[in-house]
Amino acid sequence: MSEQNLFEQQRANRRRSAVLVVVFVGFFVWVGFGGDLAYYLFTVDAPPRAYHHTIPWIGIVATLIGIGMAWVAWRGGPKQVLWATGAWQLIEPSTPEEQQLVNVVEEMAIASGLPKPKIWIVPDDDPNAFATGITVTDSHIAVTEGLLKALNRDELQAVVAHEMAHVRNEDVKLMTLLAALVGVIALMSDGALRMMRFGSLSGGGRSRGGGGGKKGGAGGLAVVVVVLWLITLIVAPLISRLLALGVSRDREFLADATAAQFTRNPGALAAALRKIEDAAAPTKAIKQGTAHLCIADPLGRRLNDKRGFLANAFATHPPMAVRIARLKAMAYQQDRTGALPEGI
């Protein structure tokens, strides 16, 4: 970790995010179609007249629900998020601070080579900021009033760069999809477990009798599959949430690194994070659903400071101290070599 430069860190983060998404999709496929497989194995030896489960209905229905939820999140997500925070759009700057914000956002749009995002101001005194918008051409950056008051120009620029990095790295798209997947898995797990309980109460005796008559063969495999599937269903909501949080933390590190690449000033972001951290009050206007796109956890949870397996696994953001340490290391490297390493 210590010898990684900026671009290597960025590449490494991208790889890890890609692996996590693949794991997520694989997990989803298993939860969706594993039940079908078990049901198929149970019914394959049944008499010709009895029901044979050959079409994977459970998986198909789950996939359709998943696509539907992702689509809804996709269409309405960004607007809903902004609406929920009570943010207002900054179109004509009227104070020097607002003018500075507009300038800084335009500067970062140039540095990132992206179209200028729309700017929103959240009426909240706690310093925080977030980005939303599914595509790079329709992106939104929101900052709180507290942020404008607390930070100097360089630090504001660094925070805006971090949000632009979320836009450039298409984190909103990724996190929206992951949130939808987590939702679907929770829904499926809940529904399937209810059905199981209902099934074992009403028809349990009959099916156990049928299975006992035909020992071995597909029956044994079916039991293994169904047990594995049930275990998965029970732990799925927790694990999928942990996976999504893992992706979220990776994207934060990546956004920090990309922001440093935009501003060539990692020290300013470290200073801004320190100031945001010191104002420990929760950002009331920003809801937990948006946490993964904020510069810092809006709940102001001390969880993010603690190191340790559990604290790390449940946080949307990496520990602040680690983020600041990494940025300081980048600043030191820049200081020593005269520039952040060139070239992708």
Add this chain to the structure above:
Amino acid sequence: MGSLVFLIIVVAVIFWAVSAYNTLIRMKGETLNAWKQIDVQLKRRHDLIPNLVEAVKGAMGFERETLEAVIQARNQAVKIQADASPTGGVQALAGAEAALGAALSRLNVVVERYPDLKATSNVGQLQEELTSTENRVAFARQLYNDTATGYNIKQQQFPWNLIAGFARAEQVELWEITDEKEREVPQVDLSMKPKE
């Protein structure tokens, strides 16, 4: 069998050549686009200067030389900008813009000496605009240099260099200051780090 293998190889090579050609064309487009971005920001900078000079002129009548140096450097830069493009004149423009930047920072130092002038909201506003413009130029330059470096390296690397001629890829100039005087920024080192 042999001819089939040969055919597959030929098709693969053609596919590769087409995609390499398209990659080079895309990178050329990105480089030109990044250059256009610099152009836009420089124009903004050049347009801002007369306003700034106008705003401070009244209060600083006796700092004539500083103001004239700024205007002269600005006019020089405008002239050079007119016929600069990625394949020629980038370094001349970089030199002229650096000279303008130096003149502007001298002006800024002078403005700091007139607290009354700074208190006038108009000048304060212009100073923020100037800071922002300097940043925009710097970031546009950064984007251009990164994009152009990638383009330059790609068209030299084997095997893309075989296609570079077809795609009319040429080496582009980076935005660098070659003037020795500009490079000589006085270095103050208080860190007491051992020299390497």
